[in-house]
Amino acid sequence: MADFADFYDAELALYNAQFRTAAAVERSDRVLDIGCGAGQTTRDAARAASTGHAHGVDVSATMLAIARRRSDEEGLANSTFEEADAQTCPFAPAKFDLCISRFGIMFFCDPPAAFANIAQALRPGGRFAFLVWQGLDRNEWATAIQGAVDPESIGAAGKAFSLGEVLRTSELLEAAGFKAIAFSEINEPVFYGPDVETALATIQTFENVAQALARPGASADIQARLRQMLEAHKTHHGIQFDSRAWMITGRR
Numbered sequence: 001m002a003d004f005a006d007f008y009d010a011e012l013a014l015y016n017a018q019f020r021t022a023a024a025v026e027r028s029d030r031v032l033d034i035g036c037g038a039g040q041t042t043r044d045a046a047r048a049a050s051t052g053h054a055h056g057v058d059v060s061a062t063m064l065a066i067a068r069r070r071s072d073e074e075g076l077a078n079s080t081f082e083e084a085d086a087q088t089c090p091f092a093p094a095k096f097d098l099c100i101s102r103f104g105i106m107f108f109c110d111p112p113a114a115f116a117n118i119a120q121a122l123r124p125g126g127r128f129a130f131l132v133w134q135g136l137d138r139n140e141w142a143t144a145i146q147g148a149v150d151p152e153s154i155g156a157a158g159k160a161f162s163l164g165e166v167l168r169t170s171e172l173l174e175a176a177g178f179k180a181i182a183f184s185e186i187n188e189p190v191f192y193g194p195d196v197e198t199a200l201a202t203i204q205t206f207e208n209v210a211q212a213l214a215r216p217g218a219s220a221d222i223q224a225r226l227r228q229m230l231e232a233h234k235t236h237h238g239i240q241f242d243s244r245a246w247m248i249t250g251r252r
Contacts, residue, residue, distance in 0.1 A: 005038030005066050007193070007202050012102065014188040015131060015245065020044055022184070022247050023100045023129040028052045032096040032121060034086045035104015039067025039079070045100060046071070046079035052097070056081045057089060058104075087114035091121035099128040103245075106132055106162045115176035122252040128178065134185075134244040135164040141190050141241035144233065145203060148225040149212045166246070173250065181250040189240040196230045199239040203230075 009016070019041065025031060025048035033042040036056030046054035056079070058064055064081045071079045082089070087108045099122055108114035122128065136142055142160070163169045166183050173181050193199035203209055203226060213219045233239050 004202075004205065005063060008037060009040045011190045011192065013191060015186060015190075016040065016044075016102065018186055018188075018247065019100075019102050019129070019131055020048075022249055023098065024127075025049050025054075025098060025100075026052070029097045030095065031055065032091070032099045032118075033057065033104075034099065034101040034118065035107075036067060036081065037063045037104070039064075039071060039081060041100060041102045042067065042079055042081065043071055043074060043076055045098075046076045049078065052078065054079045055096075057084050057086050059083065059085055086118060089117070091117065093120050094123040094126075096122050097126050098122075099126070099130075101130045103131050103133065103160075105130055107159045111162070111172055112175060115172055115178070119177040119252050124252060126252045128248075128250055128252075130248040131186075132163040132169070132246050132248065133161050134246055136161045138164070138244040139242075141192070141243055144229050144241060145206070145209065145226070148229040149209055149222055151225075164246070169246075169248065173248070178250045178252055181248065184247040184249075186245045186247055188243060188245075189235075189237075190243045191237070192230070192233075192239040192241065194238040196227060196234065196239065199230050200226055 025045045027050055029049040029052040031045040031049055031052065031054040033045060033054060033056040036042045036058045039056050042054045042056035056067060061083050064083055067081050087110060099118055133139055170181055193202060204213060212222055230239055233241055
């Protein structure tokens, strides 16, 4: 799982630099990180909030174990992690100055309830910075992999793209009590590995790909299409795909 955590951080390296700028963590901030995974964004926040605190929340115990270990290794005593669903976690009211999430808020079963819960955890005037994917058709990494796995299924968007529509997402956030909501487009390549073999090995662990490969008689054809697709995305910087996201900022 540590390998996947490293893959994910490397995949989003160009996004992460812009995310830190947008989050603008201040020295004394109390920061809530939703869907923190292996904790890179929480650790970044903890370093910036040197007299404050960063608290990462995620549903994966395995990823949180990595997050805690890496935080300890880096000596970040002002970071903590909690296994919880941000939709239902009983956050103390007005506890945090800033809420951040790097592609971690698109998967709630009940988005209105989740955003209302997050909003009440922020103090009045508290800030947020959320990164979410735009629509499926704007993200080549998703369409290319999906097309190689099952050419007939292109266009079936998953939860990862559930907040890609500006109007709908704005309405969700406003209903939760957020204001001064602003969307900024980010267009960066995502990195899938230094070479085809590395990228292929990683992609084969994705749930939808693994399920497709498990179908009787399908594995060879799918692997051939995946390899051809990855060859087409070789660059001087490794295997890269075009992608587009929204940086959403605002206040409670």
